[in-house]
Structures are given as structure tokens and as C-alpha cells.
Amino acid sequence: MTDSTNILSIRNVYKVFGDQPDTAMQMLRNGESKDQIFDKTGQTVGVFDASFSVKKGEIFVIMGLSGSGKSTMVRLLNRLIEPTAGTIELNGKDITALGDADLLDVRRKEMSMVFQSFALMPHMSVMENAAFGLEISGIERHERERRALEALEQVGLGEHGSSFPHQLSGGMQQRVGLARALANDPTILLMDEAFSALDPLIRYEMQGELIRLQKEQERTIIFISHDLDEAIRIGDRIAIMEGGRVIQVGTPKEIMSNPADEYVETFFKGVDVSKFLKAGDIACKESGCSIRINGAVQPFNPANSQFGYLLDGQDKLQGIVPLNEVDASDNVDALLSRQVKQHQSIYSDDMIKDVIKKVANASYPVPVIARNGRFCGVISKDLLLQTMSHS
Amino acid sequence: MSEFNLLDPFQFLTIPLGDWVESILNYLVQNFREFFRAIRWPIDQVLEFSEAILQSIPPLIGIILSSLLGWQLAGKKMGLFCAITLFSLGLIGVWSASMTTLSLVLTSLFFCVVFGVPLGILSARSDRVERIVRPLLDAMQTLPAFVYLVPVVMLFGIGNVPGVLVTIIFALPPLVRLTNLGIRQVPEDKIEAARAFGCTPKQMLLKVQLPLAMPTIMAGVNQTLMLSLSMVVIASMISVGGLGQMVLRGIGRLDMGLATVGGAGLVLLAIFLDRLTQAMGERSDINNTLHWYETGPVGFFVRGYRSMQTR
Numbered sequence: 164m165t166d167s168t169n170i171l172s173i174r175n176v177y178k179v180f181g182d183q184p185d186t187a188m189q190m191l192r193n194g195e196s197k198d199q200i201f202d203k204t205g206q207t208v209g210v211f212d213a214s215f216s217v218k219k220g221e222i223f224v225i226m227g228l229s230g231s232g233k234s235t236m237v238r239l240l241n242r243l244i245e246p247t248a249g250t251i252e253l254n255g256k257d258i259t260a261l262g263d264a265d266l267l268d269v270r271r272k273e274m275s276m277v278f279q280s281f282a283l284m285p286h287m288s289v290m291e292n293a294a295f296g297l298e299i300s301g302i303e304r305h306e307r308e309r310r311a312l313e314a315l316e317q318v319g320l321g322e323h324g325s326s327f328p329h330q331l332s333g334g335m336q337q338r339v340g341l342a343r344a345l346a347n348d349p350t351i352l353l354m355d356e357a358f359s360a361l362d363p364l365i366r367y368e369m370q371g372e373l374i375r376l377q378k379e380q381e382r383t384i385i386f387i388s389h390d391l392d393e394a395i396r397i398g399d400r401i402a403i404m405e406g407g408r409v410i411q412v413g414t415p416k417e418i419m420s421n422p423a424d425e426y427v428e429t430f431f432k433g434v435d436v437s438k439f440l441k442a443g444d445i446a447c448k449e450s451g452c453s454i455r456i457n458g459a460v461q462p463f464n465p466a467n468s469q470f471g472y473l474l475d476g477q478d479k480l481q482g483i484v485p486l487n488e489v490d491a492s493d494n495v496d497a498l499l500s501r502q503v504k505q506h507q508s509i510y511s512d513d514m515i516k517d518v519i520k521k522v523a524n525a526s527y528p529v530p531v532i533a534r535n536g537r538f539c540g541v542i543s544k545d546l547l548l549q550t551m552s553h554s
Numbered sequence: 555m556s557e558f559n560l561l562d563p564f565q566f567l568t569i570p571l572g573d574w575v576e577s578i579l580n581y582l583v584q585n586f587r588e589f590f591r592a593i594r595w596p597i598d599q600v601l602e603f604s605e606a607i608l609q610s611i612p613p614l615i616g617i618i619l620s621s622l623l624g625w626q627l628a629g630k631k632m633g634l635f636c637a638i639t640l641f642s643l644g645l646i647g648v649w650s651a652s653m654t655t656l657s658l659v660l661t662s663l664f665f666c667v668v669f670g671v672p673l674g675i676l677s678a679r680s681d682r683v684e685r686i687v688r689p690l691l692d693a694m695q696t697l698p699a700f701v702y703l704v705p706v707v708m709l710f711g712i713g714n715v716p717g718v719l720v721t722i723i724f725a726l727p728p729l730v731r732l733t734n735l736g737i738r739q740v741p742e743d744k745i746e747a748a749r750a751f752g753c754t755p756k757q758m759l760l761k762v763q764l765p766l767a768m769p770t771i772m773a774g775v776n777q778t779l780m781l782s783l784s785m786v787v788i789a790s791m792i793s794v795g796g797l798g799q800m801v802l803r804g805i806g807r808l809d810m811g812l813a814t815v816g817g818a819g820l821v822l823l824a825i826f827l828d829r830l831t832q833a834m835g836e837r838s839d840i841n842n843t844l845h846w847y848e849t850g851p852v853g854f855f856v857r858g859y860r861s862m863q864t865r
Contacts, residue, residue, distance in 0.1 A: 243749055270752035282747035286765045296751040298761070347751070 170383050171217040171240070171351060176249030178235055178407075181206035184247045197406065209235040211407040213249070217351075220381040222374075224398035226388050232407040233387050237353050240385065241274045242266060253350070271300045275344035279356040281336045283328040289315065289339050290324035296347040307346075314346035315339075317376065334365035338372075345376070352384045359389065370397050391430065395439040403427055415439040435516070437551060442518055443511025445550050446531035446540030453538065456481060456495045470527045470541075473498060478537045480508065480530055508532050511539045515550065522547050583708050590709040597715045600664055605657035613649050617641055620826075626850035628833030639826040648797060648819035655796035655823060658714060658789075659782045662721040666778045670726050671771065674733025675759065684734065691727040699724060699788045707792050717794030721785040728777035736770030737763050772835030779831055783824045797823070 179187040187206040190199070197208045210232045217223045227233045238244040240251060242258065251258045253273060261269065275296060283292050290308060291298075293315050297307035315321050318338040328336055337357060344352055354373075358366040374397055377384055388394050394401050395415045402412045403423075411423035419436065422428040452468040455461035457476045471489065473481040482502030489501055508530045509518045522529050528543035558566060582590075611619070617640045625633030643652050677684035703720060710716040740763050748762045764771075790798030797819045804813025847856050 241750060243746060267752040267754065270750060274750075276747070276750040278743060278747055278750075280743045282741075282743040284744060284747075284762065284766075286768075299748075299751050299753050299757055343751075353750075 168218045169216040170219040170254060171385075172250075172252040173216065173240075174214050174250045174252075176210055176213045176236075176239060176251060177208070177247045178210040178232075178239060178244060179206050179247045180209050188248055208407055209244075210239065210246075213404075213407075213409045215402050215409055215412045217383060217385060218400075219383055220377075221399040222377055222384045222386055222397050224386045224388055224394040224401045225404060226391065226394040226398075226401055227404035228389055230406075231404040233389075233404050234355055235407075236404065236409075237276075237355050237385060237387050240351075240353060241270055241276065243276075271296065271347065273350045274353055275347045275349040275351075276353040276355065277337070277340045277344050277357040279359050281328070281333075281340045281360070283336055283339055283343075285328055287327075288324065289320065289326050289328065289331070292328065292339055293324075293342040293346050295343055300347070310348075311342070311346045314342040317345060318342045318372070334361055334369065337361060337369065341373075341376075350383065352382055354384060354386045356387050356389065358393065366393070373397060391434060392438070395434065403430065416444055437516035437519065438514065440515045440550065441511060442509045442513045442515060442531045442542060443533070443539050445515070445546060446511065446542055447546055448540040452486065454484075454498065456498065460493065460495055460498060470503075471498075472530055472538060472541065473502065474538050480532055480536075480538045482506065483527055483530065485527075503527060506530070509542070510534060515547075518542070519547065579705055579708060587709070591711075593719075594710060594715045597661065597665065597718050601657060601661045601714055601718060604660050604664075605654060608653040608657050609650065613644050616653075617644070622851050624830060624833070626852055627830065628836070629850070632829065632833055635829060636826060639822050643819055643822050646815055646818060648800065648815060651795070651797050651800055651816070652819050652823050655783075655786055655798065655820070658718055658721065658786065658794065658796060659779060659823075659827070662718050662725055662782045663775070663779055665718070665722050666726050666729050666782075667775065669722075670729035670774070670778070671733050674730045674771075674774075675737060675764075677730065678734045678737035678763075687730065691730055694723050695727045699785065703788070703792060712793040714794050716792055717789035720789050720792070721782050724785045725778045725781040728781065729771075729774040732774030732777065733767065733771050736767030736774075739770065740766045769835050772831065776828060776831040776835060779827050780824060783820060783827070786820065 177188065177191065179191075181187065181204070183204055183206055186204055187200050187208065190203070191208070191211070195203075197211065200206055200208060213236060225233045225236055235244055239246045240258070242261075246259055249259070253269065258266075258269060284295065287295065290311055294307040294311035297310060302310075312321065312324060315324060318341050320335065320338050320342060323331065323335070328339065331339065337360075340357070358369050361369060370393060373384070373386075376382070386394075386397060398415065400412060400414050401418060403410050403418065403426075405426055411418055411427050413421075416439065418427060419431055419434070419439075422431060452463055452471045454463045454471045454473050455475075456473050463471065469486055471484045471486050473484065475481055482499055483506045484498055484501045484503070489498060493501075503526075506527070507521050507525050509521060509532075511531050511533045518529070522542050522544060528541035528546075530541050531539045533539055608616075617637055620640055621633040621637040624636035643649055673687060677687045699720060702723060706716045706720055710719060744762060744766065745758070748758050753762065786794070786796065786798035787801050788798075790796070790802045793799075797816045800816030801813050801820070804810065804816060847853060
């Protein structure tokens with residue numbers, strides 16, 4: 164991870180709510196806790212020494228329970244709430260130091276926001292709502308209606324431009340909210356619990372939609388959520404917040420396999436790992452014996468495996484042979500003639516939940532191959548069960 | 555000489571408020587009369603203009619125009635309703651007097667909107683302004699009209715213009731209050747969304763706050779109109795013409811017929827204006843999906859024009 168891929172860097176950001184932020188900051192520097200400060204001064208510490216960075220083109224989920232400061236955190240990014248201390252850098256430009264005009268510019272061009280409550284304007288049609296950000300930026304009518312229509316089509320609402328928000332269902336209203344944010348073509352999309360007000364089916368559908376949109380446009384998205392399943396499904400990386408602190412940042416797998424503290428561990432207890440682990444994450448090279456057939460059969464060590472995986476010079480899988488039927492003296496043709504007919508294989512970026520059936524039905528540990536054809540390892544039934552029982 | 559009594563200190567301890575007011579008023583009258591006369595000018599212009607128009611329109615044309623307006627704003631039923639109320643006004647023989655009253659009321663409404671809406675916006679934006687404005691509005695609403703009737707006459711003389719002024723004092727508060735309320739009641743999430751998309755304060759006001767507060771502001775306009783009408787009779791004590799004067803004269807001469815006719819005229823006018831402004835308030839409500847030019851008589855012509863074009 165180099166600095167150049169970071170689009171947004173948050174360093175030591177604090178937010179104190181109340182009328183004496185300086186006193187509270189002084190006490191924080193002296194090492195007093197949030198509760199002590201509240202008892203002595205009545206100041207609430209909303210965000211406490213948050214530092215993390217967001218990479219270009221990823222979906223970064225900030226997740227925490229209510230009161231953890233996640234909604235405050237996202238509003239600090241576009242300064243809907245002014246940070247008390249710390250720096251927030253967008254493409255190397257310090258947002259916390261911007262004047263009013265520059266800040267408006269950032270809000271108009273760089274960051275758009277989608278809200279939990281949709282926050283559509285009831286007196287405007289769907290088209291006018293989608294064009295709202297552009298209208299504010301002073302873009303002339305024809306141009307902004309063209310771009311708004313484009314955004315509406317992206318979210319599947321091209322036909323509804325002349326309707327009014329109250330005529331649409333909740334899911335459709337949030338699509339309008341999404342279109343309004345997309346129409347500005349922002350560098351970063353901020354989504355504050357954008358799907359939390361929707362019913363589960365629609366929410367699932369919208370998550371899929373978001374993942375699709377992100378793939379198409381490679382947009383950086385910062386997503387706030389209190390729902391761990393949602394975070395794991397859409398998030399490339401997750402930041403876990405508790406009591407105003409960012410406790411851990413990492414991919415779901417990193418956090419899962421190496422929780423920072425007990426809170427994170429209990430949080431992740433009961434999570435279905437098969438939903439976010441990919442076949443490549445657990446594929447094991449040791450439990451299958453790879454046999455190189457680079458012109459001639461290279462020496463191999465059957466060890467304790469029962470199946471051999473025939474690899475050519477480019478590490479591509481040529482076949483699977485039961486080791487009890489071969490010995491080290493066989494040549495390539497002999498090996499190939501003994502291979503398992505029509506063997507199954509799985510791609511390394513398949514989700515575990517999608518490969519369970521294949522692994523269960525195969526009589527041999529199923530080989531995992533990368534999209535470019537390279538052999539990554541195998542998944543045996545034992546390995547799969549071990550992984551699933553991890554939680 | 556009685557002793558100073560602690561239990562009843564007000565035998566000695568009094569503020570000569572009345573004397574103060576009188577001397578201030580005398581001072582103003584003697585030194586600033588020209589200034590107050592100058593204030594009359596803009597009111598006079600608006601009043602004369604509106605009265606000239608209203609009086610010059612023949613009654614039948616007036617009825618037809620208002621009915622079309624009613625139809626445009628709230629449908630055919632409203633149009634018919636306007637026609638009936640205005641026709642009744644003519645039938646009881648108070649057409650001319652009610653046009654005078656209407657021009658008075660509209661003039662006060664004009665000035666109330668000009669001052670009241672900005673004042674309401676200001677007090678919605680700043681709690682300090684609201685704290686200052688509030689007691690003033692309370693005073694304007696509760697102070698008996700007779701109390702300021704006399705100073706107004708001393709400063710501005712008698713006639714329609716001071717009548718409008720008195721009416722403005724009485725009818726302004728609800729508009730300020732409801733504008734303030736309407737803007738403050740705009741949901742927080744809409745404001746936040748507007749800020750997040752980079753609204754300047756001016757854009758916020760014009761594109762979000764005022765449109766969303768419009769139904770409440772229209773309720774304020776409606777209240778201002780009703781209060782103006784109720785002030786007409788009192789204002790006629792300083793020689794304001796129209797329906798109020800009919801009522802006052804009727805009472806003075808114990809001519810119950812005349813007083814009742816004037817009163818009935820006021821009521822009819824009030825119903826007409828109330829319904830019309832209510833309809834305008836509902837139009838600005840959020841559940842309206844048709845454009846204004848697609849409904850009413852205008853819509854009728856627009857449709858006709860469109861079908862001619864397609865042919």
C-alpha cells in the first residue's frame with residue numbers, strides 16, 4: 164500500500180461536542196477518558212483520535228453500533244460537522260483548512276452524500292431532485308437535465324423523471340437519492356446508512372446494485388453501516404468504530420482472523436465466514452501433492468496426500484491422478500492416462516458459500532485455480548469444515 | 555402627610571408613563587410631522603393605484619375575472635363559489651364600498667408581505683432577532699387599537715392612508731410568526747442534504763427553505779387578510795371609507811339595516827378572500843403533481859392550443 168493510492172487520509176481527527184472544546188481537548192491530551200471529560204465539563208467526545216486512509220476505487224465501510232460516532236465521522240469528511248482537531252486530506256489537499264468557497268467546491272464536485280432518510284426535496288420532481296446538486300453548482304438547465312437523466316438511468320429510474328418523490332416506494336426514493344449523488348460525478352461517494360431504512364429484500368438488491376455501479380465506475384465509496392453482514396458483503400475494507408474510536412481497519416478476512424480486541428472478536432462471533440472468504444483465501448498447497456510434468460515428470464513427494472495434481476511449466480493444471488495408482492517411475496503419458504475423468508475445479512475468487520456443494524460432491528480435494536489459469540492449491544472437505552467452524 | 559409605607563410603596567413610587575408618552579408624542583408631532591407625512595406617500599400610491607383599478611372594473615367583468623381566478627387556483631367549484639359570493643355583494647348594493655375595502659385590505663396585505671416575510675426570514679435565521687421581534691409582535695397584537703389610533707391620527711392625519719397603517723400594525727404579526735415557524739420547521743435532513751451538496755445560504759433560502767415553508771407562509775397570508783378585514787370597522791373611526799364606514803354609520807344612527815348590510819358585505823368579502831388564499835396555500839402543498847398551466851381555464855386554452863398544433 165503506497166501513499167499515492169490513498170485518496171483520502173484522516174489523521175488524528177477529534178470531534179468534541181459542546182461549548183468548551185478547547186478545555187476538553189486539553190484534558191484529552193492529558194490522557195483523561197471520555198467519561199471523565201463528560202463528568203467534569205459536560206463536553207461529549209464524538210470522535211476520538213481517528214486515523215485511517217481510504218484507497219482510490221474501494222468501498223470502505225465504517226461500521227459500528229449506534230452511538231459509536233460513525234455518522235459523525237462521515238460528516239467530518241465533508242465538514243457538515245467541523246472537526247475539533249486533526250487533518251483530513253483529499254488527494255493531498257487539507258480539507259480542514261479550506262475557506263468557505265473552496266469547501267463549497269469540494270462539496271459540489273468531490274464528495275456527494277446519500278442519506279438514510281433519503282432527504283429528497285418534496286417540492287421537486289424526481290428529475291429536479293436528481294439535478295439538484297448540478298443546479299446548485301450553476302450548471303445550465305439543458306446540461307444538468309441530460310446528466311440527471313443519465314444518473315437516473317444508471318439506477319434504473321429513467322422512466323420516472325416527471326414523478327414526485329412521494330409517489331415512489333422507499334427503495335425507489337433511495338435510488339433517486341443515489342442518482343442525485345451520482346449526477347455530480349463525485350470523486351468520493353459518502354453513504355450514511357443509505358440502505359438501513361429499506362426492507363431486507365430491497366436492501367439486498369440495492370447492495371448488489373451498488374457493487375455493480377462501483378465495478379462499472381471504479382468510484383471510491385465510503386459507506387456507513389451498523390449491519391455487519393452488509394459491511395462484509397459490500398466492503399473491500401472495514402473500519403470498526405466503538406465509542407468514538409476507530410479500533411481496527413482491515414479487510415473482513417484480516418479483521419476476522421486477527422481481531423484487535425475482545426470487542427471486535429465478540430462482534431464478529433457468529434459471522435458466516437463463507438460469505439466473505441474466497442476460495443483463494445483458504446486454498447492449501449500442502450494438502451495436495453503437485454506433480455510437475457515439465458516435459459518429463461519431475462520428482463515429487465507424495466507425503467500424506469492421496470491425489471496428485473499435474474502441473475505444466477506455467478503452473479497450469481493438467482489433470483488429477485489418484486496417487487495409489489501411480490509410482491515415481493511413470494512417464495507423463497502414463498500419468499495422464501490415469502487421471503480422474505472430468506475433474507472439477509473452482510476459481511480462486513469464488514465465494515466459499517458458492518463452492519461448498521462442489522467440494523462436498525467431489526471424491527478428491529478440489530483444485531483452486533486463479534483466473535489466469537495458475538494453480539493455487541486445493542480445498543479438501545476437512546479444510547472446508549475447519550474454516551466453517553472457525554466462528 | 556402620610557408616612558412612607560413599605561407595604562404600599564406605590565403611593566410615592568410611580569413612573570409617569572402617561573406624561574412621558576404625551577411629551578414624546580408632542581415632540582414628535584412638532585418636529586417630525588413632515589417626516590411622518592412623507593411615510594404616507596408610498597402607501598398612498600399603492601392604495602390609489604389598487605382602488606383605481608378595482609373601481610374602474612365593471613362589476614360583471616370583475617365577477618367573471620375573479621371566478622376564472624378561483625377556477626384556476628382550485629377548480630371549477632371554487633370558480634362557482636367566487637361568482638356566487640361576489641354576485642351577492644353586488645345584490646345587496648355594496649359593490650363600490652366593498653371594492654374600496656378590498657383595495658384597503660390588499661394594500662395592507664402588500665405592505666405586510668413586503669415587511670413581514672423578510673422579518674420572518676430574519677427571525678428564523680437568528681435567535682437573537684427572534685427574541686427582539688417576539689415581544690414587539692405580542693404588543694402589536696394585544697395593544698387595543700384605540701390606543702394607537704390617536705397617535706396615528708396626530709402624526710399622519712385622518713383618511714385611508716393612516717387607516718392602512720393601523721391595519722398593518724394589527725395584521726402584520728401572524729405573517730411574521732408563520733414565516734418564522736414555516737422556515738424553522740423545514741426538516742433538518744433536507745437542510746443537511748442541501749448543505750452537503752454545497753448550497754450557499756441564499757440558495758438554501760430560495761431553493762429549499764422558502765418552497766418548503768410556502769404552505770405555512772400562505773396560512774400567514776390568509777390570517778393577515780382576515781385580521782385586516784376585522785380591522786376595517788375600527789379603522790373607519792379615523793374616516794376610512796368602504797364597508798367599515800357603513801357599519802359605523804349604521805351603529806351611530808341606530809340604523810340596523812345599514813349596519814347589517816355593511817356587516818354582511820364584510821362577511822361575504824372575508825369568505826371570498828379566505829377561500830381563495832386557502833386554495834393558494836393548498837396549491838403550494840407538496841401533493842400537487844400537475845403544473846399550474848395544465849389546470850383551470852389556462853389549462854383549457856393550453857390543451858386547445860396543443861391539440862390545434864398537433865392537428
